[in-house]
Amino acid sequence: MLRIRKLPIIGFALFIIVFPWIAGTIPAIGNYPDLMIFAGIYCLITIGLSLLMGYAGQISLGQAAFYGIGAYVSAILTVHFGLSPWFCMVIGMLIASAVAVLVGVPSLKLRGHYLAMATLAFGIIVFIVFNEEIEWTGGPDGISGIPGLSLFGFEFDTVLKYYYLVWFLVFAAFIFTINVIQSRSGRALRAIHISEAASSAMGVNVSRFKIMVFVYSAILASLAGSLYAHYLNFINPSTFDLFFSIKLLIMIALGGMHEVWGAIVGAFLVTFLSFEWLHFFEEFEVIVYGIILLLVTIFLPHGLVGIPGIVKGWFRR
């Protein structure tokens, strides 16, 4: 029976809460809370992607597009029109959902590699639009001067404040997603993954559920994009290219895509590997990254979250 235990979640929440203080006392990791903000932003996307790919079994290689839509909607509306960032965030999510429906309705009828290519193509097209529509998007030089976030006069202007904002949202999304997974809708999604024929024979409206979960993942990605734009105060298209979509895929594959935990572990790992730990290898960085990915794929088919299961297996023997 799929039941998600509460203790690890509480433990993880505590860890997130106290981490900035731990990091603050050790100079060598003083910048880690800053990295954790990005890890959190990626977690939002991978949580949605985990539901879409790991649970419902639908591949998306265009998730960076929704991330970009959120970021660009936020940036354009705040910079060119001076609207409130929170309002823009919501508009971003609405536009992302509308695009997700538009793309999802025809795409999600496709299967396997065809779906992968369709979403990949969608992602590339959106990237080209970001790059070409200079008047709105600033082209490759991007948009700068995006305002930060504030709520009732409280400014999220330090790393610490933004850290808690992002991780609060990550937890909200995490809990929401876990609740969905344990509900009727979650069962329907998992059922679709295994057999569309059997699911629809049980009365599951397969295409509706696929689109719903696609929209959900798009909304989370869009939210992440807005948070990114308002934190960095700058965006440019290369952040949202297809290699980022592949990086997201790598995140949930490394972490393990059959559990939402995997999305979080993967986002963490890839963020720290690529922003910090692998710098050590300089020119070999890329190769080491590839080798880690390959080793995990070979030896940990269920990703890093599969390790406890493997260890348990040893003990049982």
Next chain:
Amino acid sequence: MRMKKLLIVATCFLFIGIVVGPALAADTYKVGAVFSVTGRASFLGDPEKKTALMVADEINKAGGINGKKLELIIYDDEGDATKSTLAVKKLINQDKVCAILGPSLSGLSIAVVPIAQQSEIPLVSAAASYKIVTDEKTGKQYKWVFKVPQSDSMAAEAIYSHMKKEGITKIAIITGTTGFGKSGRSELLRLAPQYGITILADESYGPRDTDMTAQLTKIKGVAPQAIVNWSIGPTQVTVLRNYRDLGMTNIVFYQSHGFGSKKNIELAAGAAEGVYTPLGACATPDALPANHPQKKVAVEYNKNYTGKYNEPVSTFGGHAWDALNLVVDALKAVGCDRAKIRDYLENKKGFAGQHGVFNFSANDHNGLVWQDAFNMIVVKNGDWAMAD
């Protein structure tokens, strides 16, 4: 079980952080740099990193700065805005450097301007856009930010004024879709009317395209007097080769200043002959007249770089040379005091660098005019030559 896992993850964080964390060094001047050493803009960051390391090495071998060693901390942002920002923050908050060089790309430089402004640290960008140093809202220069490369508008002016001299009025432009190409395109379009130039065709291509025959075919159809190509990397060579293959050599060909590496002449396999390009001094040391103010530094830089790395100098490496030497001059004069370094840089005059003689002021944090910064170069017998 999961708690245990979290514990392991947390321990990993701490452990790796401590091991990889930078060693504390005493009695040094720390200068930070953020270059796009790998990734989509490695053609910028790679020579920049090599140049900066070389210059720092030379300085330390010669006894350092006022007896103190120069410690250069270089981070690779891989052309990614997030990494670039994180690296700059890390240089400021953790490495506590005196000044920062880079980033290599315009967009990424613009992205970190607010951080430099807020943290009050001098930042000498190695990217071209005027937006890096100019606050578009007020028209003023950002207090803490400088840049050493010529603005793209300068290259466009150099090209257009040469055209004017040659009596060329009808042209076609073909540009890359990267930041470099797009910025050049907008300057070319903006400045054309001032020089009485009509743009008959405006084409572009992606950074990984394998063939631009289609775009050039269209240009051939409109029969311009000259073509300006503005891009970077191997594609600018492919354009040239396609142009030659299409038998368009009766049309004058201008390359942007991104063409400034001899490797490009080689790769063009003869197709570069007769091509005009505006270049900074460091790209063409041998073509410079003996009395040229930059002759000495350019020749020396080329000799040392080629000697050390066994590859020709790229003009982009010259930006790192300029940026680092400016900062070193400042350190020599005022020591590691961020505010004093800034003031020193803002008042620096007559600095003969690789890309021009810099004269900074409160109204000009770039310190260059195009007549000084660019020489119009033509490719003759497989080598650079002054165009006039």
Next chain:
Amino acid sequence: MNETLTEHILEVEEVVMAFGGLMALINLNFQVKKGMIKAIIGPNGAGKTTLFNVITGTFPPTEGAVRFKRQSIERLKAHEIAKLGISRTFQTVELFTNMSVLENVMVGCHTRTRSSFIASGFRLPQVKRKEAQIRSKAMEVLEFIGLTDRSEESADSLPLGDRKILEIGRALATEPELVCLDEPAAGLNETETQAAADLIKRIKEKGITILLVEHDMKVVMDISDEIMVLNYGEKIAEGIPEEIQNNHKVIEAYLGGEEDYA
């Protein structure tokens, strides 16, 4: 005429199913009376599973009409048909292998319950209540099919006989009026076959109509009220078991073929 005696729950009229040039069903006509077990037999490739797919909406027929309780369903989608009250099992057991036995049945409850994606995300009180209802209903079904003590096991770990039973249970959880069982006894040993046959009879006792495709003639003859024989997409015979057993067309169709036609 007496309504109750002749009420047809399912009517198939002039149904044609063509895949490209291949005719899988040719002008098929038949009815199923409410509350009976109707078996469909025929050699491999006769179109039995195709017929199930047409009835349950996997794909629409090329021509013809299918009516369920007098309502046309031939253009409806599979999940809509499930909602109307037709459920099915699959020849190649299609359990949700990533779930427990109980969860499989809970998916079956899907169509008779409502709770939105958003409401479940926030785990609103009504969602909790409904979740408890679904669970207890699923447990009832498990009790009926006799798998209560394996409810927490992975569906994947069950022996084939239990998987077939579970698939029937999952179909029952949709509260159907008509169940289409595709070879419920295939691959089972004698005891398992007997258990399946008993279960089918008990389902009939609940008043649920059953459409059955089966190769095991002993089972078919034992439990069916009526039998229809398909060959190459055409109906070649229809009637009570005794009639079919003595129909020479049927014997011919099976000639040299199945030994289990004894």
Next chain:
Amino acid sequence: MEEFSFANQLFQYLITGLTVGSVYAMVAIGFNIIYNVTEIINLAQGEFVMLGGLIMVFLHAVAGLPLILAFPITVILVTLVGMLLDRLAIRPIRQPSVLTLIIATIAASIIIKGTAMFIWGKDPFDLPAFSGRTPINFLGAVIQPQYFWVIGFLIVTVILLTLFFEKTIIGKAMSACADNPDAASLMGINVKWMILLSFSLSAAIGAVAGITVTPISLMEYDRGAMLAIKGFGAVVLGGLGSFPGAILGGLILGTIESFGAGLISSGYKDAFALIVLLAVLFFRPSGLLGSVEISKIKRF
């Protein structure tokens, strides 16, 4: 200046498109060979092309081996890389689901790319054209002799593959694996060996594509990913598993890009090709020549 009419331009677009498309088609054929045997989309396929180009540059332009010698050696070396890919990245996977296999090929492509950067650096390399660079004028269009080599090698590849699959026992065995691996292994065909062979074959084809295209467009270490994506687009457009589909898909993509760049907007030319691809998929979910029935029995 000589007359350069609109018709001439159109013809030029066509020639250019077919040349670029031929490269995509060769990548797509490589995808198909592996897909048919394993159902894997090998995203490292583009790296074979890159390796083909760079190794050829090293052997021919740097080490000075004659073309006729350097060509086969390059193909053999890249084939070895293909075999290594299968042995080191694909076969060791313990629970191969299609997604893990895709990730494995991504990992492999990252490693190959990183190694290539380490060996050759980040600069592009040139290769002399096989038969000079004097362009040929034909119907008003200008054609590089190298174009003929690219298109020619595509044709030769297709002929050889057809002969291989239809006339040789090994080829027939591979087709059998593609149709039904279980049955094939029952018939005594060593499926593992066939997978190794499929990787070798598609690596060889990738190498040929790389060797022939480098004189036109130069080659550098990170060209592979984009070529893989274009080839993936071609194979999906044509229909997974279909060899005529791969060729058609590649040529169509190349031609749309060329006409799109010439006639509409060069900035959006890649977008046009992808929009056409999406439109085709929405109306024909299994591609132009893909079979719906076959795609249903495939797991992925």
